[in-house]
Amino acid sequence: MTLRSRLPELDDATMSAEQRRVLDDILSGPRGNLDGPFLAWVHSPQLADHAQRLGAFCRYHTSLPLRLTELAILTTAAWWKSQAEWQIHAPIALKAGLSESVVEALREGRQPTFERSDEAIVHRLASALYQHRRVDQATYDKAVEAFGEEAVVELVGVLGYYALVAMTLNVFEVRRGDEPLPFAEP
Numbered sequence: 001m002t003l004r005s006r007l008p009e010l011d012d013a014t015m016s017a018e019q020r021r022v023l024d025d026i027l028s029g030p031r032g033n034l035d036g037p038f039l040a041w042v043h044s045p046q047l048a049d050h051a052q053r054l055g056a057f058c059r060y061h062t063s064l065p066l067r068l069t070e071l072a073i074l075t076t077a078a079w080w081k082s083q084a085e086w087q088i089h090a091p092i093a094l095k096a097g098l099s100e101s102v103v104e105a106l107r108e109g110r111q112p113t114f115e116r117s118d119e120a121i122v123h124r125l126a127s128a129l130y131q132h133r134r135v136d137q138a139t140y141d142k143a144v145e146a147f148g149e150e151a152v153v154e155l156v157g158v159l160g161y162y163a164l165v166a167m168t169l170n171v172f173e174v175r176r177g178d179e180p181l182p183f184a185e186p
Contacts, residue, residue: 005039005174018045026052036088037168051164058161062154064147066096068122072158074098075126078106080166081183084174090182107182121146126159 010019022045026038041048062069070093077085090103102119105112114120125143128135135143143152168174175181 004177006172007040007043010042016045019043021045022048022052025049036084037165037174039174040168040172051161054157054161055165058154058158062158063151064122064154064158065118067093067098068118068155069158070096071098071102071119071122072126072155073162074103074106075123075130076159076162076166078109078183079130080163080170081186082166082169083181083183084169084176085162085166086182087176087179118146122155125152125155129156129159 008014010023012020015023019042023042026042026048038048038052041051059069064072070089073089074086074093076082077089086107090107093103094100098119099115102112102114112119112123114123121139121143124139125135128139140152143155147155
């Protein structure tokens, strides 16, 4: 998949040694590509280095099932109307077991109807955090009861990390080739 961005494209002639090192780390890791924010972050090797390690944990190593991690990511992408984040993660979410109706409701900005209580809890916590910048005690208690404290901490980390991803993709207008955009542009 071809990515494009507002930032100038880096190539061997323009890339610093630090940028090359970070690029090689990203390409040799579990992602294997520069999809998403890395196209922008590689312009700041220190940020890219730290962010890609946090991202690898948030995406591949939390105690949450992939289906719930992807729900948190799509909730974030929808909140930020992050085109590339949605394009990358909607297919992963469907493959991980999120229903098409939930994915489409999120994209359209509607309240999804959840058949699984764990999905409803993740969405409720994420929505409260984004809308109110706080999570009420009842939502917090339900999340801890369902997932445990460690997983709730990790869920907040996933939400924060993917908000950073969304902001990066939006500011630098990272796009995936000529795919149709999931959200109307402002």
